[in-house]
Amino acid sequence: MVKKKPVRLRPYYRTRYAYQKLRVCKHCHHFTVLWEDTCANCGRHALIPVMDQAAINAKRSMQTERLAALLLTLVAVLLSQTFLQIAVCLGGGILLTVLLWLLQRRMLPSETRRQLDKLLHGSQRLILEGIYLNLSTASAAIKDDEQIGYEILREIATIVHNDRIRLQQIVLLQSFVLRKDMDLELEPLLIEDFDSDLAAYIGEIAKVKRELIKASAIRYLLIHERYILQMKQGASIMTAAAGAAVRMKKYVDMYPDFIRRYARGLPRERFLRLYQIVRRNPDQSWDGLRDEVSAIYNEKYRWDPDFQKWE
Incomplete structure (x- = not known):
């Protein structure tokens, strides 16, 4: 009979949605579900939750829209032939840009969700590569420390639902x-x-x-x-x-x-x-x-x- 080991498992943070476990590297766009501090792909301290990355993308997109509005205002001013036209174009452009900014503030949550959906669907290959790397990390960890190996598999199982990972977790728990x-x-x-x-x-x-x-x-x-x-x-x-x-x-x-x-x-x-x-x-x-x-x-x-x- 295999002697069971006493362990102290780290607390497991449960999320409402599975994607909330994912983090992405701002530098190399590598994904991970683990709690590591540095990116396993590039080694930089640049990992952030995918929702934070989606918010960054949403704000960047909105900023581009505001810059486009200001650029159109500038073009209109340059093409104006009288002072009145300049004043109207400048005032109208600034007013429209302010209104756009106010609208964007209200739309930020929905735009963030749209950017999140775009990020997850557009990065499926990178997400899979990240999870495969996490699985390799788990396999290596199990050989040295079964507790760490189980904790890694527990995180991966939030995203990947298959019997192989479930059975690996069960075998480790039974030890x-x-x-x-x-x-x-x-x-x-x-x-x-x-x-x-x-x-x-x-x-x-x-x-x-x-x-x-x-x-x-x-x-x-x-x-x-x-x-x-x-x-x-x-x-x-x-x-x-x-x-x-x-x-x-x-x-x-x-x-x-x-x-x-x-x-x-x-x-x-x-x-x-x-x-x-x-x-x-x-x-x-x-x-x-x-x-x-x-x-x-x-x-x-x-x-x-x-x-x-x-x-």
Whole structure:
């Protein structure tokens, strides 16, 4: 058995949109999703968020428009033949330039979004090259420091969604001692096919961070239940997930048969939680779950004082 290592993962900054993880070098236009200070391509301290680059592009575009307006004003003044024409052209040009500037101030947010869309679509090849370089960095890091390698893959997974990266993350996570205070995730790592490392990871998550066990994870376990039960700790994985599921009544409503099958193996504290849900809802049978809970209660906990409160 491989000995797991205690690690302290750096906090993971979640963004509303995936593109917010991207940064671009102002000098060489290289893209990265990592937290590095210098550009891996040119070595300069010139990395900025893509939204900042889009804002720069928007302001530059607007500045060009204002310069064009001033240039037209200058041409009109030079072509004027009388002082009145000069005054009208100059005054009108300045007024139009000011109005343009005021309009641009109002349009800056929408123009920034347009420039962002233009930047992302026009730089797809450079973005891919940057991500491939990030993947190379991750591969090299894993050999020296698995924790850093995992953290790099976690950042890349924000942009690149494929099972290969998910499985690499899972394998690395399974080499760590998982704790409740760690910034862990589960749903983004789920895949369609059965994987023993993923199943084992779900089992550990069910013990250290029950709140991450949601409907998608339970569905994964049920779909691959036959294969999971063939694993050495398969029954423990399913039981731990059932114990995590009973934290919310909605999962009891959704998966009563699953919880019924593993209720007998639940630790006392998790069974007490299930017992409380059952007692609070006397009108629901949950396809035999109530009868199973009653039988387990009579066999193991009938004289337990904590259970007596729910008689």
